[in-house]
Amino acid sequence: MTNGASKALLxxxxxxxxxxxxxxxxxxxxxxxxxxxxxxxxxxLATAWAMFSGPxxxxxxxxxxxxxxxxxxxxxxxxxxxxxxVLLAAAALGALVAAITGLSTLRLSGIYFVIFSxxxxxxxxxxxxxxxxxxxxxxGRYLFSAVTxxxxxxxxxxxxxxxxxxxWLLGRSRYGLALRAIGADETAASHSGINxxxxxxxxFMLSAVFMSVTGAVMAPRWTYIDPSIAFNPxxxxxxxxxxxxxxxxxxxxxxxxxxPLVLLFEVLTATLPNHFSILLGATFVLIVMAxxxxxxGLVDIRRRSAVTATRGxxxxxxxxxxxxxxxxxxxxxxGLCAVxxxxxxxxxxxIVGIIGPNGSGKTTLLNMLSGALxxxxxxxxxxxxxxxxxxxxxxxxxxxxxxxxxxxVLGDLxxxxxxxxxxxxxxAPTASEPAAETIRQLLDLVGLSPIHDxxxxxxxxxxxxxxxxxxxxxxxxRLVLLDEWLAGLNPSELETGIALIEKxxxxxxxxxxxxxxxxxxxxxxxHCIVMNAGSVIARGTPDEVLSDPKVVTAYLxxxxx
Amino acid sequence: MLLxxxxxxxxxxxxMYALIALGLTLQYGVARVMNLSYGESxxxxxxxxxxxxxxxxxxxxxxxxxxxPLAAVLNWLLYRLLLERLMRRGKDxxxxxxxxxxxxxxxxxxxxxxMLVAFGGQYYSYSYLSIPIVVLGSTLAVNRLIAxxxxxxxxxxxxxxxxxxxxxxxxxxxxxxxxxxxLVGIDVSALSGLAFACGGGLVAAGGVLVSMFLTxxxxxxxxxxxxxxxxxxxxxxxxxxxxxxxxxxxxxxETAVARLVDPGLTLxxxxxxxxxxLLIRPTGLFGRAPS
Numbered sequence: 131m132t133n134g135a136s137k138a139l140l141x142x143x144x145x146x147x148x149x150x151x152x153x154x155x156x157x158x159x160x161x162x163x164x165x166x167x168x169x170x171x172x173x174x175l176a177t178a179w180a181m182f183s184g185p186x187x188x189x190x191x192x193x194x195x196x197x198x199x200x201x202x203x204x205x206x207x208x209x210x211x212x213x214x215x216v217l218l219a220a221a222a223l224g225a226l227v228a229a230i231t232g233l234s235t236l237r238l239s240g241i242y243f244v245i246f247s248x249x250x251x252x253x254x255x256x257x258x259x260x261x262x263x264x265x266x267x268x269x270g271r272y273l274f275s276a277v278t279x280x281x282x283x284x285x286x287x288x289x290x291x292x293x294x295x296x297x298w299l300l301g302r303s304r305y306g307l308a309l310r311a312i313g314a315d316e317t318a319a320s321h322s323g324i325n326x327x328x329x330x331x332x333x334f335m336l337s338a339v340f341m342s343v344t345g346a347v348m349a350p351r352w353t354y355i356d357p358s359i360a361f362n363p364x365x366x367x368x369x370x371x372x373x374x375x376x377x378x379x380x381x382x383x384x385x386x387x388x389x390p391l392v393l394l395f396e397v398l399t400a401t402l403p404n405h406f407s408i409l410l411g412a413t414f415v416l417i418v419m420a421x422x423x424x425x426x427g428l429v430d431i432r433r434r435s436a437v438t439a440t441r442g443x444x445x446x447x448x449x450x451x452x453x454x455x456x457x458x459x460x461x462x463x464x465g466l467c468a469v470x471x472x473x474x475x476x477x478x479x480x481i482v483g484i485i486g487p488n489g490s491g492k493t494t495l496l497n498m499l500s501g502a503l504x505x506x507x508x509x510x511x512x513x514x515x516x517x518x519x520x521x522x523x524x525x526x527x528x529x530x531x532x533x534x535x536x537x538x539v540l541g542d543l544x545x546x547x548x549x550x551x552x553x554x555x556x557x558a559p560t561a562s563e564p565a566a567e568t569i570r571q572l573l574d575l576v577g578l579s580p581i582h583d584x585x586x587x588x589x590x591x592x593x594x595x596x597x598x599x600x601x602x603x604x605x606x607x608r609l610v611l612l613d614e615w616l617a618g619l620n621p622s623e624l625e626t627g628i629a630l631i632e633k634x635x636x637x638x639x640x641x642x643x644x645x646x647x648x649x650x651x652x653x654x655x656x657h658c659i660v661m662n663a664g665s666v667i668a669r670g671t672p673d674e675v676l677s678d679p680k681v682v683t684a685y686l687x688x689x690x691x
Numbered sequence: 692m693l694l695x696x697x698x699x700x701x702x703x704x705x706x707m708y709a710l711i712a713l714g715l716t717l718q719y720g721v722a723r724v725m726n727l728s729y730g731e732s733x734x735x736x737x738x739x740x741x742x743x744x745x746x747x748x749x750x751x752x753x754x755x756x757x758x759x760p761l762a763a764v765l766n767w768l769l770y771r772l773l774l775e776r777l778m779r780r781g782k783d784x785x786x787x788x789x790x791x792x793x794x795x796x797x798x799x800x801x802x803x804x805x806m807l808v809a810f811g812g813q814y815y816s817y818s819y820l821s822i823p824i825v826v827l828g829s830t831l832a833v834n835r836l837i838a839x840x841x842x843x844x845x846x847x848x849x850x851x852x853x854x855x856x857x858x859x860x861x862x863x864x865x866x867x868x869x870x871x872x873x874l875v876g877i878d879v880s881a882l883s884g885l886a887f888a889c890g891g892g893l894v895a896a897g898g899v900l901v902s903m904f905l906t907x908x909x910x911x912x913x914x915x916x917x918x919x920x921x922x923x924x925x926x927x928x929x930x931x932x933x934x935x936x937x938x939x940x941x942x943x944x945e946t947a948v949a950r951l952v953d954p955g956l957t958l959x960x961x962x963x964x965x966x967x968x969l970l971i972r973p974t975g976l977f978g979r980a981p982s
Contacts, residue, residue, distance in 0.1 A: 189789060234970055244792070246969055252917065253962035260955050321717075355788050363913070367796060374793060404808060409802025415773065418793040 151287060155280040163279050167351070169392045170286035171344050175365070176291045176373040176384035177342035180331045181300065183370075184378035185309040191366040192231070192247035195254045196224045196338045198361035199545055200345025202258060205271050205355050213277075224342025227254075246562045248363070255361035262357065270356035274530055277350035285347045293340050297381045300336075304348040304554040307543075311551045314540035314586075321500060323526035323555035325606060367642050375417055398516040453640050454499070455611055459508030459518070460664075461494055468494040470664040471508070476609070481631070481641045483655035483672065485648075487685055490661040492644040493535055495612050499642070500532045512609065528556070529608035533598045533615050534642075537557055541587025545597050552604035572600045576630060592623045599630070603639070610634070612643040616650050628653055648676065660684070696829045697947050703831060705942020706839040708902060712922035712934045713842075713849060714893030718766075721866045721886035721927020724791045728799035729894060729919055730912030735764060735802055736898025737907050745856055751819055751899050752837075758895040766891025769798065770884045778880070799912065806909035816864050816906040834903040841900055842935075845893065850931045862886050866929040875916050921965045927975030937976060940964075 154166055164496045175193055183190050200220040206442045207216050235246050235310050246619055262269050282514040312326050313317040339404060345360070352359060368391070376387025394413065398406045408447050441654040452475035469491040484492050497503040501522040510518040516524050531552070535583055540548050549569045573579040576596040581589070595615060618629045628650050634641065634655065643652055651658060651672050658675045660668040668675045711733065718726045736758045743749040743757070773794055781787030820834040854861040864872040865879055865886075873879050901907075922941060926933025941961060948960040968976060 184715040187789075189792070192900065242924065242969060244788075245924055248917070248965065249820065249921070249962045249965050249969075253959060253966065256956070256959035256962065260953070260959060263955055264953075371796070372791065374789070405801040405804060407807065408804030410804075411804060414797030415794055416797075418790055419776070420774065 134635070147158075152284075155283050160279065163283060165392065165396055167283050167286060167348075168277065168396075169389055170283065170290055171348055172369065172372055172388045172392055174286065174289050174293050174340055175343045175369045176336040176376070176388050177290075177297060177381070178344075179369050180373045180378040180381075180384045181293075181297050181340075182309075182330075182337040183373070184380075184383075185306070185313045186330060186333075187313050188330075189370065190247040191243045191244060191363070192250050192338075193341055193366040193369045193372065194361050194363055195227065195247075195251035195366075196341035197345035197348075197365060198251075198255065198258070198357070199223050199227060200347075201349040201355060201360040203342070204346040205273055205348035205360075207626045208273065208275060208349065220342045220346035221339045224338040225335045228338030229331065231321065232331045232334045237336075248366070251361060251363060251366060255357050256562065257322050258361065259357045270354055272354055273350055273352065275350040279351070282351055283367075286344070289340070289347065290341060294381065296336065296340075300333070301381060301422055305333070307547060308555060309333060310543055310547075311425075311540050314542045315538050316552040317502070317522075318538040318540060318601075319551065321502075321526055321532055322552040322601060323523050324551070325521075325523045325555075328518055331542055371414060371417075407587075439514070450601065452476055453480075453513060454642070455509075455511040456495075456499070457509045457511075459495070459505045459510060461498055461503060461506050467664050469498070469505075472661070472664075472666055474666065474669065476640060476642060478608075478640055479610060479638050480657060481635055481643065481655050483651040483658045483677075484642060484644045484661060485646070485651060485658060486661035486667075489663075490684075491664040492661055493613055495661070496532065496613050496642070496644055499525075500530060500611055523555070526552075526605065526607075529605070530611070531602035531603050531607035532611035533595070533603060533613055535613040535617070536595045537591070537598055539586035539589070539594045539597050541599070543584065543586055545573060545586055545589065545600075546582040548597055548601050549604045553600045556607075568604070568691030572604055573597075573605060575603070575633070576600045577626070592619060592627075595619075595627075596630075603634070609640045609642065612641060612645075614644055616645055616647045624650070648672075652676075693917035693950070697950050698943060699826060699829045699831060701943030701946035702939055703839050703942070704946060705939035706842040707897075707938075708922050708941050709834075709844040709846065709935045709938025710838065710900060711894075711897045712919045712926070712938055713845060713931065714884055714890040715919040715923050716890075716926070716929060716934045717849070717886045717893065719923060721862050722770065722774075722883040722890070723778070723787060723869070724770070724887060725788055725795065726890075727792060727795040727916060728802055728912070729795075730797050730915030730917075731802035731806070732762060732766070732891060732894045733898040733901070733911075733915045734907055734909065734912045735806060737902035737905075738806060738810055738909075739852055739895075740814070740899040744817050744819065751903050755896055755899050758899050759892040763888040763892035764897030766894075767884055767888035769891075770887040773798075774887070775880055775884065778883070799916075801910060803909060810909055812908060814906050814908045814912065815902075817902070819903045829969040830951045832904060838900040838903065841896070845896065846931065846935050848890075849893070853931060858882070858885075863929075874915055905955065919951040920959075921961060925965060925975055927966045927977035930975065930977045931976055933977030 155163055158166060175197065179190065179193055182188065200223070202224055203220040204216055207219060211219070231250055235243065254453060259269065262271075270666055308319065308324045308329050310328060311322065311324060314623075316326050348354060349360075364582060372387040372391050373384040374387065375391060376385060377383030386670075395410070398409055402409060454476040456475070457473050458467060459472050460467065472491075472495060474482070484495065486492055494503065498505045498518070501517070501524065507517050508518065509516055510523070512528055512530055515528055517528060517530070520528075541552065543551070546569050549572050550565060553565050553568060569582070573582050576599050577591060578596050578600065581593070584592065599612075599615065612631070615631075616624055619627055624647065631641065631643070631654050643651075643655070655672055658668075658670060658672045659666055660675050660678070660681050667680050667684060668678045670678075715726065715729055718724050718729070738757050740754040741775045743754045744751060751928045776789060777790040777794060778787055818834075820837065822833045823830050824833060824836075826829075853863055859860055861872065861877045862882055862885075864875070864877055865882055869879050869883075918941075922938045923934055925941070926935070926937035941964065944960060944964055949957050952960075
């Protein structure tokens with residue numbers, strides 16, 4: 131079959147499917163229409179859930195909080211306001227609650243977020259119950275509405291199309307990539323210039339809007355509504371199970387879980403009502419044990435998002451003076467002064483080495499420069515901008531990139547995507563060269579171009595270090611911080627590594643390197659700072675400082691020791 | 692006096708919460724299993740106590756001797772047969788957490804389904820030592836005081852076992868870092884299984900004691916799971932003293948809200964307190980500060 135013919139076949143199959151779905155209420159009777167509605171609303175909920183929770187891995191049990199809020203909006207306002215306005219109100223309420231809770235809670239991770247989201251749903255339910263009992267004077271409400279099942283179905287179908295469109299657009303945008311980067315390693319992502327909080331919040335709100343509108347659309351389906359129906363926590367659990375069964379990592383994964391489970395629930399409730407929950411539970415156990423990556427994991431389509439962005443940072447013009455000026459910077463943890471009154475300057479194009487025994491405060495200093503820690507006192511200026519107290523993504527966008535002592539790559543993204551993330555979230559956008567070409571050049575520079583499609587988590591140690599360097603260089607930073615980038619390499623890798631940094635020096639990159647490999651310090655650095663117990667004890671050329679008696683004492687101990 | 696009327700019943704209620712939460716501290720804090728079927732195990736133990744009391748006339752305190760070892764064995768089997776496999780499969784703690792949530796969610800339905808088939812949906816209760824006595828001007832039931840005593844004894848015993856014994860130290864090492872524990876020669880999967888089983892035993896003890904004064908039915912498990920989780924997380928995961936303190940605090944706050952504000956808002960108060968603690972100290976009241 132020719133390509134054109136198969137494409138035509140695919141299109142006509144797709145059109146037939148859309149037509150069949152669109153006209154479904156015309157030929158399906160009440161029972162099958164009800165199943166159709168169930169499938170659609172769980173599809174929206176599960177897809178919206180996976181939109182946020184899939185890439186970030188925040189397991190949210192708050193689905194029903196938003197769903198219930200939407201349903202109650204419709205129940206309370208449905209008779210008074212025109213329907214589109216009611217839907218908008220539900221969307222706005224969902225977004226508002228998501229914004230308030232998200233702002234305060236998205237820094238919780240793992241189980242804390244799971245329980246928090248569950249608690250949130252219960253909290254809202256309790257408040258609604260209290261309101262209904264004390265203000266409305268009745269726990270339940272009757273909904274008298276002319277909305278038929280057919281209309282509910284069509285509204286849900288429209289919403290389904292919207293949620294898939296939104297998910298598709300999000301996946302293609304740089305925010306989709308950022309979300310995956312956050313899921314892989316939030317720290318590394320924010321040091322690549324990603325404002326993790328804002329992106330998480332925006333997507334959380336987007337998914338909440340879909341959930342609350344679904345609730346509003348579904349409300350007329352019940353003629354009677356009370357908080358235990360609208361805020362049934364089972365809905366949250368079902369959504370999670372469905373999305374994970376299908377595969378939360380991809381756009382069409384959740385729907386693959388929704389369809390079989392909705393049908394299964396139907397069959398079980400109809401045939402074995404008494405043993406329903408036993409069988410349901412056993413099915414869950416089986417699914418989790420047998421299908422760890424969801425149905426879509428069986429197919430194992432690892433979609434590589436085509437990154438064809440046209441962004442890259444333009445070097446920012448600096449005034450005169452040093453590129454980096456560190457003045458009297460200190461950091462204490464409780465009573466321990468890890469860095470004490472450190473001052474130094476770094477000129478453009480210079481490679482400055484920071485050496486010192488373990489625990490002398492080198493990494494703490496680097497963490498303050500890159501924004502991971504906030505200095506207790508002192509100022510840090512990058513060019514003309516004071517950067518002390520700025521957050522990591524802001525500092526990254528100002529042109530300061532770093533690598534980590536314990537290598538941090540975004541393990542679930544490919545090598546190319548790791549670099550792309552950093553490019554897409556760097557400072558000023560320029561439409562000069564296509565990013566794909568930049569990515570290739572960068573991976574070429576560090577010697578990774580043959581494996582740019584491999585997952586970063588599967589690379590060898592030295593290749594992960596190379597990748598981390600490429601990611602740091604991607605936004606064309608003015609200053610690169612290398613935290614023991616050469617540590618743990620074998621002698622031949624060390625040679626390659628030193629040669630690579632030499633190449634960067636020839637390109638005029640300014641570098642601060644924390645290092646224990648003295649050969650590398652001698653070969654690469656024009657200037658050296660020696661730290662001990664939080665203070666600078668010597669500075670000068672590598673040869674000068676390494677022969678300084680104070681430095682020798684710091685490393686080897688004094689004669690009286 | 693109003694203060695005693697709030698504090699004493701609050702402490703008794705809180706003692707019950709602490710008791711319910713103790714087992715979960717072990718299961719979640721040490722074995723790293725987020726056991727969503729926790730409340731169902733508790734209700735199952737309560738049903739066991741009801742059956743023994745109603746059928747054979749056995750006192751709940753005797754039922755404890757039967758229920759605790761039985762539950763420990765069943766939980767050990769659950770860990771060995773299902774959960775251990777997931778722990779080995781998950782490539783990081785996040786994946787393990789998600790898998791354990793999902794599997795125990797399934798187990799929740801299985802246990803609940805069995806109880807529904809066996810006992811139906813109606814409420815159960817029985818009367819055992821529900822003799823009122825007056826302490827400092829407020830009326831309390833003897834059975835609640837017995838439960839409170841058990842909480843204190845079990846809590847101290849678990850605390851001492853964890854801090855003063857060789858196995859307890861190994862268990863705490865696993866709670867901090869399972870991989871590092873493995874490196875110093877600790878058999879992580881065997882001891883995690885043991886901690887999980889002990890947690891199961893404590894749940895059963897909680898269920899039997901709670902059944903003395905609480906009316907319950909087959910589908911109430913999730914309420915206990917939530918309360919236990921709230922207490923465990925407020926106290927700091929894996930922290931026995933934290934769980935005791937958080938449980939007592941929750942009991943007092945709930946009683947105070949019920950007495951002073953509106954009984955309808957107690958659950959809302961629980962979650963508000965919980966959300967507040969999480970926001971201010973995400974690792975719990977007694978948890979270590981995040982690194």
